[in-house]
Amino acid sequence: MTQFDTLTEVQENLKNGAFTCAQMIEAFLERIEKHQNLNAFVEVYAHDARSRATVIDAKLKHGTAGKLAGLVVGLKDNIVYRGHKVTAASKMLEGFESLFSATVVERLLEEDAIIIGRLNCDEFAMGSANKFSHYGPVKNPLNLKKVPGGSSGGSAAAVAAGLCHAALGSDTGGSIRQPASFTGTIGFKPTYGRVSRHGLIAFASSFDQIGPFARSLENINLLYETMAGPDDYDNTVSQKEVETVPPEQNEKPRKIAYFKDALTSEHIDKEVKEATFEFIEDLKAKGHTVTGIEFPLLDYLVPIYYILTTAEASSNLARYDGIHFGYRSENAHDLESTYKLSRTEGFGAEVKRRILLGTFVLSSGYYEAYYGKAQKARRLVSDKTKAIFEEYDFILSPTTPHAAFDISAESTDPTKMYLEDIFTVHANITGIPSVSLPLFQNSKKLPFGMQFSANSFQEADLLNFAKNFINK
């Protein structure tokens, strides 16, 4: 009952009585239990899911069920759900219960999706391996010794292991697409401003977007269309109408660009490189124009990303102070010690590092040299990208420079991890929509994905184009 990758199949079975939602939920709960070793779930809403399932079974009988009836979804532990705990995988939010639900959660519930639990991730979404979590690392279901990617590692693992139909994650520098690549799932980041951030625990305000993980494009599209669109609670949401993905496949030849220098970079794994070039030939054979172009700003993408996101994060995380909610140190004996002890004990090392960096780049004397410059560099990247889309429909790259690495791999150099994001950050810097498609496997049977990006607000076209490579 848990094996279906598309909602259509699920709804067919529900319709013809092969099983009920209630039965399906039991099957999922059992499966989740069996795969506890993945450490994908932080909390399972067994009781909630069971009662929702009963309600939805009744609605299905009466023909009043919503579009997403039968869809079982997990939420990344940084998307708030009223009356439920949420911690951003941090000790700093231990015990915190949200007073409201994220807009995306409300929209999913309105259409009768069932939320089965909250999913592990890197603390405050900062990380690329889901190793920086208060709850411990998540294991890649395809190889338990490997990371699932991050920061939405739990979401990717849960979907890959069939513990739910789909999951929501968040993507600030690749945190949906990179884990999708490592786990062989589809991960999609919409255009910045397409999906409301109301209820997403903020990491970097001008980079964050919520997006879906799934095993089928059908489910990706359904979730995207349900969540996207104007919202009264997020000032940055676009008022542009959300186009639905056309049902017919678009087979006409398209113009695709890739960054020449990216594929010759020393950071990229040989197999990934070869697979990418093969894929490019394949695309050409199908009639598409695929051109390697210059993108001289490639080396600056990750530095821009780190300067700007840590700056915004250092400010966004100032509210975690042990005063009004969240963790407070036992040893707090006055205001200053409440701040310092609570934050020092509550945050993990990576978060603290990023807060420090962010504080530094905003501090007086350094603002212009780092933050000011990075904002200008962002303009350059954005302008260059707009120019590219005047000539091309899509930008192609491997999602990640290699497949999943070992959980046990340690590095003393924090910047090593930064280069994981080298292909994904571009979409967050510019705000463009981007999807990772699970198209390849390396010689060790580990998946890695191909990433397509389109111009802002061209999701419908992008997701439609993806149908050329994924047939469900």
Place this chain on the structure above:
Amino acid sequence: MKLSKEEVDKLAHLARLDFSEAEKEAIVNDMDKILGFVDKINELDLEGVEPLIYLSEERNVLRKDEAQDLVTKDEALKNAPDRDTDFFRVPKVLKREEE
């Protein structure tokens, strides 16, 4: 660029974080590597470039001035680490506080 321990202290204080001496060593080294990494941005010629500040093109997103009762007092205080019936509580040193 290399940050001194004093500068790390200043930053830590601004961010209300405490580091042990050993941790500070590690941080000075980490920051060194990180800043070395992001320093790359100085290679760019950014003369006359307008900073990109707002990714969204929306303007004048305003809300009507209407009051709503959104949460009760108990809900507001529910997550407080320490509270009495009405207030959030923070321990204080028994001396005159400013402001």
Place this chain on the structure above:
Amino acid sequence: MEDILKSYEPVIGLEIHVQLNTASKAYSSDATSYGEEPNSKVSPITLGHPGTLPMLNEGVLESAVKLGVACNCQIREVNEFARKNYFYADLPKGYQITQDKTPICNGGFVEIKDANGADKKINLTRIHMEEDSGKSSHDIDPFNTLIDLNRAGTPLLEIVSEPEFKDGTEAYNYLSEMRKLVRYLDISDGNMEEGSLRCDVNISVKPKGQKEFGTKVEVKNLNSFRNVQKSIDFEIKRQVELIESGGTVTQQTRTFDAGSGKTQVLRAKEDAHDYRYFNEPDLQPVIVKEDYIASVKRNLPALPKELFAKYRKLKLSEYDANLLTESKELASYYEEIIEHTQNYKGAANWIMGSIKSYLNERAASIAEFPLQAKTIAELQILVDAGKVSNSAATGELFKALLEDPEASPSELAQKLNLIQESNEDELMAFVKQALSKYPDKVEAYRNGKKGVQGLFMGEVMKLSKGKADPKVASKLVTQELEK
């Protein structure tokens, strides 16, 4: 001392925070409030809960533009918001959303009177929008600081003046003018005691003629206009005395102790806070265009300055004009009276006399005054027509109307027998009658005993049953006696 003071020039600037009276907060829709149960007027946004985002209140923008127009400021077209980052117990997000490099108003001025009553213009540097913090109380619980977030997020306008004040009196007058203005514009209660208007002072002194400024001292936590005034006057003297005795003024923050009348150190100079201002990424810029400003201008109420000028033109004294424009409500009451009568002075006297005493006795405001402006106008019309004497109008008739506010003054005057007889023919009959009653007194008058006029006046009043208009009666009596 006076001479020494005269050889120094104080350089004083005021920073005012005005709390706006919008229904909801600056960036969230929980209600603004005062005196409510702690932590009962908040929202997840105000609490700074994870996942919350600000949403700008259009009322804040409107209030800011209203004030900017009223002060002749330049209104900025592209408005952006910034985060001011610092940690304090009553600042739930760990930053305040304010405006840094792009204040909504630049320049502008406010007209006041200086210590000698001469006109003076105080120029403004800027006005910008921001949000208030919550309240921490340190004195209720001996072991804890208690935090109430009701006030957090309340919209504020920060008004920064140029450093052009010369003494405490000017500051006092400026604050009065600002309070009047925000009340006229109906954007704030402007009440310093309740905290809806706050003032910080920046003050330094330098020897006259010196170009370099002296060291600046900040005075905060002032809770009345009078204390602002006193603290400035004290601080000028303190700084001058210090310099004269060979000392130097230290940069510091001080408060004013009303009991001793002195300023005291609150905290010594600290390293300037590094607020790490950067553009607020969660709020999109707000574009204020000419047509918006024009529509705000069109809908502005008449302002105190305009009304003052108008009343002076109507030949009211400065004193009268000032009193009448004290509050918008009083002025609009007056405006209504003079819609019905052109006796501007008479109408003013009603307000400054009978009405004011009535209100003062009850500590009430004009809004609570039971009589309509039209009624007062009718009273004045009766007096001007000679139908009722002024003393009857302000006395018995006024009192009677207060008991029966819906009654018509002329009907009530009839009922109470207060209508004066001013018809000359009618009165002439009484005068002739009176004169014929005391022919010997007439003789006496004609022989120089002018005092007997009183006797005849009395007789005429008796004959007319008290209704004779004394002015007319007196004229006729004199006329007849002088024949």
